[in-house]
Amino acid sequence: MTTSSTSSAHASGTFRIGGDLEVNRLGYGTMQLTGPGVWGPPKDHDEAIRVLKRAVELGVNFFDTADSYGPYVAEELLKEALHPYGDDVVIATKAGLTRTGPNEWPPVGRPEYLRQEAEMSLRRLGLERIDLFQLHRIDPQVPLEDQVGELKKLQDEGKIRHIGLSEVTVDEVQAAQQIATIVSVQNLYNLQKRDAEELLDWSTEQGIAFIPWFPLATGGLTGSDSPLSELAERKDATPAQIALAWLLKRSPVMLPIPGTSSVDHLEDNLRGAEIELTDDEFAELSKLGS
Numbered sequence: 001m002t003t004s005s006t007s008s009a010h011a012s013g014t015f016r017i018g019g020d021l022e023v024n025r026l027g028y029g030t031m032q033l034t035g036p037g038v039w040g041p042p043k044d045h046d047e048a049i050r051v052l053k054r055a056v057e058l059g060v061n062f063f064d065t066a067d068s069y070g071p072y073v074a075e076e077l078l079k080e081a082l083h084p085y086g087d088d089v090v091i092a093t094k095a096g097l098t099r100t101g102p103n104e105w106p107p108v109g110r111p112e113y114l115r116q117e118a119e120m121s122l123r124r125l126g127l128e129r130i131d132l133f134q135l136h137r138i139d140p141q142v143p144l145e146d147q148v149g150e151l152k153k154l155q156d157e158g159k160i161r162h163i164g165l166s167e168v169t170v171d172e173v174q175a176a177q178q179i180a181t182i183v184s185v186q187n188l189y190n191l192q193k194r195d196a197e198e199l200l201d202w203s204t205e206q207g208i209a210f211i212p213w214f215p216l217a218t219g220g221l222t223g224s225d226s227p228l229s230e231l232a233e234r235k236d237a238t239p240a241q242i243a244l245a246w247l248l249k250r251s252p253v254m255l256p257i258p259g260t261s262s263v264d265h266l267e268d269n270l271r272g273a274e275i276e277l278t279d280d281e282f283a284e285l286s287k288l289g290s
């Protein structure tokens, strides 16, 4: 296993979100910092704070969060751990999913609700402007122009810098592009689950950031029973590192945001930025997906 303590997100290379926000490509997703069912506070509050601080020490400067994680818990922890943020720290938050209980996420895309959530995220995060504000889901009951149009208004008012979408098709992004500039998409994507290939290829051509959620298949690609174990052993790495190295090699616009509630796993994951896969290894791994 690769154990260098100097591993850092810097080794993953950089990407400019929206052409002007430079981040190290290997980021961190905050959803695991909440209670079971992404509901309520974390089991170990102090470890959650340590994870966030350690991430910054190890060069992570791209954090993905949402109003709905907890709800509110993940954003509050980010502020508690990292505020005042370093100049290079980019926080991407989201709105558009409400919470009615553990594991329940009804979408609400009414413009007045999206505006309220943007205002509340600004307050919870302690920011004057949100760097990347993502529509968590397109609400099928609300016209797209009302949802994206409200984000455009918030952008024009200086409350958000860039706009992103989540769980979308190429057609939906193109429709949204008629209303506002879309700089990122965030879809379910990992080595095993690759339904979003078409969106990824299109985003790569367009230079739009592609943020894969569940990059470790919620842990399915990590343990000793991972389908990546054999190659991991050969490369003196862990399965999680191989999963992340594969994503990073897949496209230059790929910004993985692995989530974890533990400093040990965070450090493990960040070493994935240093693993170099040969073209043959990449091809061998690619056969595992669907």
Ligand SMILES: NC(=O)c1ccc[n+]([C@@H]2O[C@H](COP(=O)([O-])OP(=O)(O)OC[C@H]3O[C@@H](n4cnc5c(N)ncnc54)[C@H](OP(=O)(O)O)[C@@H]3O)[C@@H](O)[C@H]2O)c1
Pocket: 028, 029, 030, 031, 032, 064, 065, 136, 166, 167, 186, 187, 212, 213, 214, 215, 216, 217, 218, 219, 220, 222, 223, 240, 257, 258, 259, 260, 261, 262, 264, 265, 266, 268, 269
């Ligand atoms: N846009 C959307 O709709 C959407 C949906 C879901 C998630 N997201 C975002 O995507 C991020 C990533 O997704 P995720 O956190 O749910 O899933 P993930 O990154 O695929 O996997 C996280 C799971 O893997 C475990 N894990 C992490 N590193 C590990 C390691 N090195 N060794 C062993 N186990 C490890 C974690 O457990 P431990 O805590 O024990 O490490 C956790 O159970 C979220 O945090 C969130 O920001 C977005």
